[in-house]
Amino acid sequence: MEDITKCKAMNHTTDHLNIRYPTLPDVEACSVPLLYPNTAEYKVAEFTPLPTLAKGRMDANECTGVREISTSAAPGSPPACKCTRVTMDGPYSGGAMVKCLNCLDVSKSTEQNSCPAGTKLFSPTSRQDWESFLKSAQPLRAPNWIIDVTRPQNGCGGCTSYTMNTQTSQQLSWVTKDASPWWLRSTKYNEPNGDYHANCYLDLWKTPANADEVTWNDHNCNYHSKSYYCQSVKFSSSPKTGSPTGCTCKKVELNGRYSARFLLKCENCLDVSRSKEKNSCPLGSKLFSPQTREDWKTFIASATSLRSPHWIIDVTRPQNGCGGCTKNAMHSGVAAQGTWRTADMSPWWLRKSTYNEPNGDYHANCYLDLWHAPANENSVTFNDGNCNYHSKSYYCQTVKSKKSKTTTHPPWKIKDLWTLVMKLNGDATFGFSSKYWTDDKTLNENSDEAEPGNAKYAEFTSVPFGKIKMCVGAPDKNCVEHKFTRDYANAKALFAAGYIRDSNLDQTNILKTFGPAKDSYQDCPPQRPGFNIECNDGNKARWGYCNNCQSQPCQNSDSNDADAAIGIGLAGQSTPRQMGAGWTNYFASGKGTCAANSMTSKQVWFYVFKNIML
Numbered sequence: 001m002e003d004i005t006k007c008k009a010m011n012h013t014t015d016h017l018n019i020r021y022p023t024l025p026d027v028e029a030c031s032v033p034l035l036y037p038n039t040a041e042y043k044v045a046e047f048t049p050l051p052t053l054a055k056g057r058m059d060a061n062e063c064t065g066v067r068e069i070s071t072s073a074a075p076g077s078p079p080a081c082k083c084t085r086v087t088m089d090g091p092y093s094g095g096a097m098v099k100c101l102n103c104l105d106v107s108k109s110t111e112q113n114s115c116p117a118g119t120k121l122f123s124p125t126s127r128q129d130w131e132s133f134l135k136s137a138q139p140l141r142a143p144n145w146i147i148d149v150t151r152p153q154n155g156c157g158g159c160t161s162y163t164m165n166t167q168t169s170q171q172l173s174w175v176t177k178d179a180s181p182w183w184l185r186s187t188k189y190n191e192p193n194g195d196y197h198a199n200c201y202l203d204l205w206k207t208p209a210n211a212d213e214v215t216w217n218d219h220n221c222n223y224h225s226k227s228y229y230c231q232s233v234k235f236s237s238s239p240k241t242g243s244p245t246g247c248t249c250k251k252v253e254l255n256g257r258y259s260a261r262f263l264l265k266c267e268n269c270l271d272v273s274r275s276k277e278k279n280s281c282p283l284g285s286k287l288f289s290p291q292t293r294e295d296w297k298t299f300i301a302s303a304t305s306l307r308s309p310h311w312i313i314d315v316t317r318p319q320n321g322c323g324g325c326t327k328n329a330m331h332s333g334v335a336a337q338g339t340w341r342t343a344d345m346s347p348w349w350l351r352k353s354t355y356n357e358p359n360g361d362y363h364a365n366c367y368l369d370l371w372h373a374p375a376n377e378n379s380v381t382f383n384d385g386n387c388n389y390h391s392k393s394y395y396c397q398t399v400k401s402k403k404s405k406t407t408t409h410p411p412w413k414i415k416d417l418w419t420l421v422m423k424l425n426g427d428a429t430f431g432f433s434s435k436y437w438t439d440d441k442t443l444n445e446n447s448d449e450a451e452p453g454n455a456k457y458a459e460f461t462s463v464p465f466g467k468i469k470m471c472v473g474a475p476d477k478n479c480v481e482h483k484f485t486r487d488y489a490n491a492k493a494l495f496a497a498g499y500i501r502d503s504n505l506d507q508t509n510i511l512k513t514f515g516p517a518k519d520s521y522q523d524c525p526p527q528r529p530g531f532n533i534e535c536n537d538g539n540k541a542r543w544g545y546c547n548n549c550q551s552q553p554c555q556n557s558d559s560n561d562a563d564a565a566i567g568i569g570l571a572g573q574s575t576p577r578q579m580g581a582g583w584t585n586y587f588a589s590g591k592g593t594c595a596a597n598s599m600t601s602k603q604v605w606f607y608v609f610k611n612i613m614l
Helices: 002-009 040-046 127-136 293-302 491-495 507-514
Strands: 082-086 097-101 119-121 228-232 248-251 263-267 285-287 394-398 414-424 465-472 479-488 527-534 540-547 564-571 579-583 604-613
Touching (some): 465 507, 479 507
Antiparallel strands (some): 248 263, 285 394, 465 479, 465 604
16 A cells, blocks of 8 residues: 555656657659650650660560550640640540640640640540549649530430430430540430530530539530640551461550651561552551651651561552662652652652662562661661562551542532442442441551452541442442431441431432343332341341342332342342342342342442531
8 A cells, every 4th residue: 555655646757658640741643654665755765865776675665554645745736735644543445644734725626636646635435434534633624624525517416315425326426536435424414405516525514423423515616625635546456357376566655746646566467578468557557658757757766677577668669660769869759759659648758868779679569678777867778679578577557548539619509528438349248247337447448449349448437428329330430329318427327327217219220220130120119228227038238128029019018028138238038148239139030030049249339428518
């Protein structure tokens, strides 16, 4: 007890019980550094200072978990315009994203914006994309928050009656700049309500609480902004079908301006020595061919020689000999070198000064060898060498987009702009069930438009129209036209829209242009005339109609028996394969007969045109 009393009388310190709270450091912003392989910034810092022959492989240390994206604003942007990378907190289909502030003010998709090379205004593809975006970034209004979802016509398409995303067929007239899928919401909303003007951006006018509450307004093209989010443009890096298993293609990050949108590096691919041979460049691309001295400067700052065993370039001529030879500078601006060309007929540049090649031992269509590593854009060298040059690795770049021919008309007239979007030779490639009718893939898009064969051009998914035509047997004659009562955003939208019955189908001219023998087919009104038709017994057409055997009476109801089809994109009863164009087996079996004996393929050129008020 004495000890307890003594202890109570003592003074005790409690300092050891004081809680010392540490000072928390400032929160550091989570951002992706720019100096990692193989960004443009990394190349400038690590490779540009090196001598030409000491650069090694720029892409030897790829950071596969981080997607590269340029942060350099597009040429022509204001000096104050700055783009910075956005760190995404979750998966995003569009790849990497940047935030561009104080840039070119835009209100329409047809105007130039400041998005860096290889990017476009943002457009989430799914609800998941919106979830990731909303966790990673804030609304960006200057003064409005714009998004890359537009349509090439006035009006609202599916309007407020249908949900606003690309999975809704009634909204397929709304598109993005790169024709990639887009998503605003999975429920209906009271916009767009009809006061939309062609190509104008929507305003994301309210801050969404979550991915299910994205809202927007169209409002008479009153929305614009000088600040916006940009995401990577959709492109394919998959080598062409038929390439070796080990063939790979990777995007090259460009340190500067390059005339073609993308540059790809393809290795261990199809070995080629001539422009007429199939290479492994992904669809929509071709072997590289810088167009200007500035392009070469960018290339040299971004990539190195690629020899396997030679370094080839898409500059060839269709005749033996050297054209302007060594007496003239080698670029497409020199008339004497006009016989040298690229696969897409785009301009090309090798050097401004004369050189001792090509010296005359050139063979038609053979690739040149860039036989020395250029120290700079003024010292590109090459050799023709008797067609001895070839390679299984090469750089590829996006093909030049085709520009439609235009004519000038008085302002009260409408301009007819015919554009070839597809060629069909009658085989199964473009049969009714072919995915080419409803997907974004192209086929043989560099093929000569006047030559027969199969091709699907990029314009299939990009050109709006109000009228179409198909020419049978020749590209510019023996044609039948069809005019719609509405516009379509593109041919894909038409053929993805499901069955469209159209009583205005020109049966007389279809028969005239396709040319089945008189009296060999049933002379009755068409059954299910129109588009994406599916008649009984497996008879189908993407554009055309069905009928019965010649010996049978007329059966014109949609529910009646059918035996055959004529037109394009066909499938037919007792027809051994689907067909791109022509008529199926029972269509023209002969007078008084009903036999599966008349399957006939035709070569067809399929065009669309758009009406533009001048």
